Amino acid sequence: MAHGEHQPAASSRWRLRPREIPFRRRLTRAAVALIYRRTDHGGTELLFIQRARREGDPWSGDMAFPGGRLQPEDATPRAAAERETLEETGIDLVRHGRFQARLSDLLTRHHSRWRPMVVTPYVYEWKGPKAVTLNHEVETLVWVPLDYLADKENQSKRPWRTPLGTLNMPCCRYQEYCIWGLSYSMLQELLAQPLTQPRQ
Template identity: 50%
Template sequence: MTDVRLGGWIDQAAVAVLYRQGSAGCEIFFIQRAKKPGDPWSGDIAFPGGRKQVEDASLKDTAIRETWEETGLDLFHHGAFKRKLSHQLTRSHRHNAPMIVTPFLFHWQGDDEVNLNHECDDALWIPLDFFNDRLMRSSLTWKQGHFSLQMPCYHYAEKTVWGLTLRMLDQIRQRRELFV
């Protein structure tokens, strides 16, 4: 598996999409980002992950490291790597430049103990079937200055899944063959 080579002019990040077989069937793991002034993703529901660092040998290593740092979940020992998913183009809030985020799918085979660091306020497992129920899909109004836009989302237990996280989730949510 090779990473995209971008010559350092564009940020790269990776996230881990974890699933497990729980009491409600297949469940997907999410974190809630900590609320911080000036952070455009403050409080958002997301997959654990972050920017690639120089010491990361690959983007998959970035996803594994960031998941460990943010949640204490050890994908190296308890996550069966399944596949790399499609790269997602977004923007870096640091320099308002393009950023590529690469999601990696892992089957979680460890226990439920989560140890959140300062970057996260919460973590939860949501049944995959919830996202496959058309009636659960909703919308929210996203505002940026004087501009507003209706965006698709899901509301679950007072949390909202939308944006880039929803875009990644939409790629996989109806593909049951990925979750075996």
């Protein structure tokens, strides 16, 4: 683990052994925030953003978690996730978020080039106000019930064209939205945790 990246231990109710990519310090780094909240009726909802539609962006309009690349001013990847979330949505995780755990590193590529990039997800419980302020990178924000995301009946496939042919990628469809790719992988790791269990 790189200097300055030490994270507080996750709560004992999290069954986590997150994977770390060994050579991640040599690659471009990014971080995202998986933010959940409790509802008045005892349920749990997870926050997604829909990326703004931009010409030339292969992930344009996709569902994602708020976050982005590390900048020189970011002391840690987690700090980058918190800064990017504030910039994109107005959600202040430092003031109103309760850090829960780090999930496994994932390897992807830059949006505009084929260079590899490591993405680290961080999980927070949201305890703040409902108001949000979206910037130009975000088209909309959606809270999705965790029970819906976990239901096998709501899982589907999305065709994805590659230079080697078309792949049928696993996804979850909610209303007119489709959650797939890296976000879907992070979601599956999150769903393996006892988020919906009562607190001890």
